[in-house]
Amino acid sequence: MHFFTAIGHSTLSIFALIGRLSLFAWDGLLSIFKAPFFTKQFLQQFHKIGWLSLPVIGLTMLFTGAVLALQIYIGGSRFNAEQIVPSIVLIAILRELGPVLGGLMVAGRVSAAIAAELGTMRVTEQIDALTTLSTDPVKYLIVPRLLAGILSLPLLVFVGNIIAVAGGWAVSMSRLGFNGDIYLKNTLDSFLWEDLHSGLVKAAFFGFVIALSGCYQGFYSTGGAQGVGRATTNAVVSASVMILALNYILTETFFSA
Amino acid sequence: MANKIEIRDLCKSFGSKHILKNIDLDVPEGRSLVILGGSGSGKSVLLKTIIGILKADKGSIRVDGQETLGMSHKSRVTLLEKFGMLFQGGALFDSITVWENITFGLRQRQKISDHDAIEIATEKLKQVGLSPDTAKLFPSELSGGMQKRVSLARATCMKPEIIFFDEPTTGLDPILASVINELIVETVKKLGATTVTITHNMSSMTRIADDVALLYKGNVIWRGTGEEVWKTDNPHVTQFIHGHAEGPMA
Numbered sequence: 001m002h003f004f005t006a007i008g009h010s011t012l013s014i015f016a017l018i019g020r021l022s023l024f025a026w027d028g029l030l031s032i033f034k035a036p037f038f039t040k041q042f043l044q045q046f047h048k049i050g051w052l053s054l055p056v057i058g059l060t061m062l063f064t065g066a067v068l069a070l071q072i073y074i075g076g077s078r079f080n081a082e083q084i085v086p087s088i089v090l091i092a093i094l095r096e097l098g099p100v101l102g103g104l105m106v107a108g109r110v111s112a113a114i115a116a117e118l119g120t121m122r123v124t125e126q127i128d129a130l131t132t133l134s135t136d137p138v139k140y141l142i143v144p145r146l147l148a149g150i151l152s153l154p155l156l157v158f159v160g161n162i163i164a165v166a167g168g169w170a171v172s173m174s175r176l177g178f179n180g181d182i183y184l185k186n187t188l189d190s191f192l193w194e195d196l197h198s199g200l201v202k203a204a205f206f207g208f209v210i211a212l213s214g215c216y217q218g219f220y221s222t223g224g225a226q227g228v229g230r231a232t233t234n235a236v237v238s239a240s241v242m243i244l245a246l247n248y249i250l251t252e253t254f255f256s257a
Numbered sequence: 258m259a260n261k262i263e264i265r266d267l268c269k270s271f272g273s274k275h276i277l278k279n280i281d282l283d284v285p286e287g288r289s290l291v292i293l294g295g296s297g298s299g300k301s302v303l304l305k306t307i308i309g310i311l312k313a314d315k316g317s318i319r320v321d322g323q324e325t326l327g328m329s330h331k332s333r334v335t336l337l338e339k340f341g342m343l344f345q346g347g348a349l350f351d352s353i354t355v356w357e358n359i360t361f362g363l364r365q366r367q368k369i370s371d372h373d374a375i376e377i378a379t380e381k382l383k384q385v386g387l388s389p390d391t392a393k394l395f396p397s398e399l400s401g402g403m404q405k406r407v408s409l410a411r412a413t414c415m416k417p418e419i420i421f422f423d424e425p426t427t428g429l430d431p432i433l434a435s436v437i438n439e440l441i442v443e444t445v446k447k448l449g450a451t452t453v454t455i456t457h458n459m460s461s462m463t464r465i466a467d468d469v470a471l472l473y474k475g476n477v478i479w480r481g482t483g484e485e486v487w488k489t490d491n492p493h494v495t496q497f498i499h500g501h502a503e504g505p506m507a
Binding site for chain 2: 036120121124125126128129131132133134135136
């Protein structure tokens with residue numbers, strides 16, 4: 001009996017969490033279109049989420065592009081198809097690895113930071129203080145972060161895509177004996193706007209769930225320092241899982257026949 | 258004297274835990290009410306419910322005769338302009354400077370230049386006994402006592418009609434606690450505000466209170482003036498104010 005009770009309890013908890021998260025997301029999204037808009041807060045978050053994540057994204061994508069070129073060369077050489085390296089690197093980066101790896105790296109960095117910041121504000125009553133100062137905490141704290149997440153991740157992924165292709169190009173030239181100009185020509189010949197669009201749209205969704213997860217966990221954090229720690233962990237885990245699940249759904253939506 | 262705040266039959270629960278049970282409480286205009294009570298008696302929840310940070314399950318809270326429970330967001334924002342609050346830990350915003358903290362509420366409601374805001378903040382800092390140099394520091398650069406003073410300056414910056422103090426002297430040494438008590442009394446007198454204070458500190462209560470209410474297990478079990486609290490033979494009150502381990506609240 002305890003077994004079934006536990007299953008029921010867990011199921012209800014999951015549905016309750018999904019419900020609360022959906023309402024929180026809906027409230028945040030609606031608030032984007034309501035005055036006042038806190039421009040300074042938005043720019044600060046855009047700087048934190050976007051600009052300061054650039055080194056992490058840059059390094060991740062540089063090595064990813066390089067490794068991808070090596071692996072595809074090894075795989076392709078089994079079928080005498082070494083020339084497909086530029087095309088596959090480009091398609092894999094634009095469609096999948098750019099947004100997903102970029103999203104996961106930013107999730108680790110940004111979701112945790114947002115959850116820790118808002119969680120600390122919650123336990124030190126700073127969020128309550130905002131309310132007493134006639135300021136809607138959702139508009140002041142959540143909207144700028146959601147918007148910064150949605151807008152900055154596509155830009156980060158766009159830059160990351162270029163760096164990844166450059167990583168693949170550099171390895172192909174220096175280690176695999178490719179001609180640099182021909183590699184670039186093949187890359188450009190394989191380029192499709194659809195691949196770039198789909199990756200950037202995915203990135204915008206991932207940016208939203210990264211910010212949403214950090215905001216939700218931090219905003220409803222309870223239990224002092226321990227609670228903030230728990231919120232931070234939950235934010236990263238839930239953002240990562242949501243990115244992977246959403247990636248499947250978006251891929252199905254974009255590329256199913 | 259008209260009541261500034263009227264609370265009737267107020268209930269608040271968290272899950273199966275009943276924190277506030279049918280609270281009835283009046284705060285007359287211009288008076289200073291101190292709410293006493295042990296840890297977990299529901300004092301902070303009562304304060305947050307009056308302000309609207311927490312939603313009441315049932316009952317009525319009237320401010321200047323206007324029902325506040327279930328009021329629209331717009332009306333709530335207007336109502337909040339009447340309130341000021343000093344939080345237990347100060348609750349200063351870490352990411353902005355002292356002058357930005359003090360004038361935060363003001364700058365949300367009207368456009369003022371940074372120069373004017375700094376001037377207003379500097380004036381407020383003087384009123385709470387801090388030097389103008391403090392204005393450009395961040396809260397993390399201040400001591401606990403300085404943070405309380407800045408928080409008091411922020412709470413009173415908008416000249417609120419009602420000020421809430423949540424354990425204003427907790428964590429301060431007795432001398433600094435006394436200084437903060439004096440500041441509260443002086444500031445409130447200047448503004449002519451109505452105040453509601455939560456405290457465990459008997460010297461704070463003596464200095465601040467016109468009226469006293471004792472909260473126990475979610476009920477107001479005693480109500481009287483600041484003088485009556487020392488004369489009453491109510492066993493709950495005498496145990497609490499003398500800090501006896503034995504008694505009905507044990």
